[in-house]
Amino acid sequence: MKKDYTILVPTMLPMHFEILISVFRKSGYNCKLLKNEGDEVKEYGLKYVHNDTCYPAQVVIGQLIDAIENGGYDKNKIALMITQTGGGCRASNYISLLRKALFNAGYSHIPVISLNFAGLDDSSVKFDVPMVLKAVPSIMIGDLLMHLRNQCAPYEQNGESEKLCRKYIDKASEILTQNGLQNKKIQKLYKEIIQDFSKIKRDGKEKTRVGIVGEIFVKFSPLGNNDLESFLASQGAEVYMGGLMDFVLYCVYNSIADAKLYGMRKTKARLYKIVYNYLLKKQRAIIKLIEENSDFVPPAYFDETRKLADGYISIGMKMGEGWLLTCEMLELIHSGVKNIVCAQPFGCLPNHIAGKGMMKVLKENFNDVNIVAIDYDASASRVNQENRIKLMLANSNED
Ligand code: SF4
Known part of the structure; x- marks a missing residue:
């Protein structure tokens, strides 16, 4: 077929x-x-x-x-x-x-x-093997473009970052559909992307930095979150969010944790450990490239982010985005992003626990954080959602 x-x-x-x-x-x-x-x-x-x-x-x-x-x-x-x-x-x-x-x-x-x-x-x-191996750079490139665009868009004049995203989506697609794994070309592409974004002229006016965390669909999907990223940008905010690779690493790590916590599927866990280390190595390489070739803030290293769960939430809490959601909020707080929108879908019990349910303890431990949980639902009013975010921005906390 x-x-x-x-x-x-x-x-x-x-x-x-x-x-x-x-x-x-x-x-x-x-x-x-x-x-x-x-x-x-x-x-x-x-x-x-x-x-x-x-x-x-x-x-x-x-x-x-x-x-x-x-x-x-x-x-x-x-x-x-x-x-x-x-x-x-x-x-x-x-x-x-x-x-x-x-x-x-x-x-x-x-x-x-x-x-x-x-x-x-x-x-x-x-x-097939090429599909899996090429899915990794596809996700890495998507994360990199999203990460750099979010740091440029609020400060540029002529929409340059969107144009670069279009250019590199096409270029990445072209490379990844060639025969063979094309590792050298992909490595070169990462560097070219970072260098091209660095050339964008950014004005120096400080913007309010806002992190987005939440259930994966309403965190990322413009259809699911009423175009939250664009709304925040229109309000003069600079958006920070963990990438899709963090969610992939979270899923892989959960299989390793199952073996540790419950003695489940130990042989499979060994295989997952290899995959986990392989993906971490790829993530580390991109972080290094950003540090060496630009003044952009690199994405957080997942293995550090996951350790932030200690003392807050068990890694056994892995329904939905589970412990990752709490860790992402902690990671934002530690990196100085104190304003956080926690996107929650209606009917999502796991994320109401790991997201909304953790807000009290985070606010107690970090009294300058400004977190707001926004519920997304077919009958929820977009105006109400945006008004609550505007209120959060009015109370914004910055280092
Ligand atoms: S319960 Fe929550 S995490 Fe699970 S599928 Fe539904 S929205 Fe997603």
């Missing part, structure tokens, strides 16, 4: 996903990244997903059904791709929720493909 079908993919991180999709295309998956948005997406989500279910499921499934109904695709030649984390919360159930929604909408003939690395479903994407 690969050659005849178009695979629709919901958007979470537009830059990362665009590069990843080019890698998938090279392996024969004809993917199309969805860009449809607006009230209809939420309406379809509410209509076909139980209203007790967490908000990201409603948005993701709503976007897919809206694309089927209104996207002009041949309904007999499309498939849908959706991620499955394999975690204990509802993220692993999105695939069943989507199948149920398709059945109710009269599209049960449309195949669903699960994107996961653990073979959780019969329909899982069959990863």
Whole structure:
């Protein structure tokens, strides 16, 4: 079916996903990244997903059904791709929720493909080695572009960072779809990106630095968080946020922790330890490149971030974003970013515990932090969300 079908993919991180999709295309998956948005997406989500279910499921499934109904695709030649984390919360159930929604909408003939690395479903994407190895730089490049753009955009004059993002998404996609792993070209690309962003003329006016943490979908997806990054930028803030690779490292580390805490799957844990160290080495190399080639603040090193959990939250708390969410707030506080927006989806119990539930103790231990939890929900008012963020900015704390 690969050659005849178009695979629709919901958007979470537009830059990362665009590069990843080019890698998938090279392996024969004809993917199309969805860009449809607006009230209809939420309406379809509410209509076909139980209203007790967490908000990201409603948005993701709503976007897919809206694309089927209104996207002009041949309904007999499309498939849908959706991620499955394999975690204990509802993220692993999105695939069943989507199948149920398709059945109710009269599209049960449309195949669903699960994107996961653990073979959780019969329909899982069959990863080949080049796909996996190229997924790593795809995520690294997406994180790097996001990180540098956030540090340039509030200070530049002519939207240069967006233009550079476009240029390097295309260039990365072009390199990663060549045969072979192209390691040398990728290394060169990292450096070129950093050097090009360094050339952007930034004015020296101080901006309020605001960190974004939260459940992965509403943290990153402009569709899920009503374009939170752009809103903060429009309010004169400089945004800080951990990248997608941190979430990948968190998932990998959890398998190592399972062996430590519960004696589970020890052989598998050894393999995960190798993967963990490999990814850390890649992250360390990018941090070093940023330090050596620019005056940008490098991203935090994950192995240090995870240790911040000590004394606050157990690494056994790994539903949803679990301990990572608390660690990301602590990491922001330690690096002097005292204003934090914690993005929480409606219906997400794990993140209300590791995010909102940890705010009291963080405020007690760091009395100058300014954290606000913002709930995202199909019926939540965007104006109310933005007003609460404006209030937080009015009380902003800076070093
Ligand atoms: S982390 Fe929360 S929002 Fe995400 S799938 Fe799990 S319960 Fe739902």
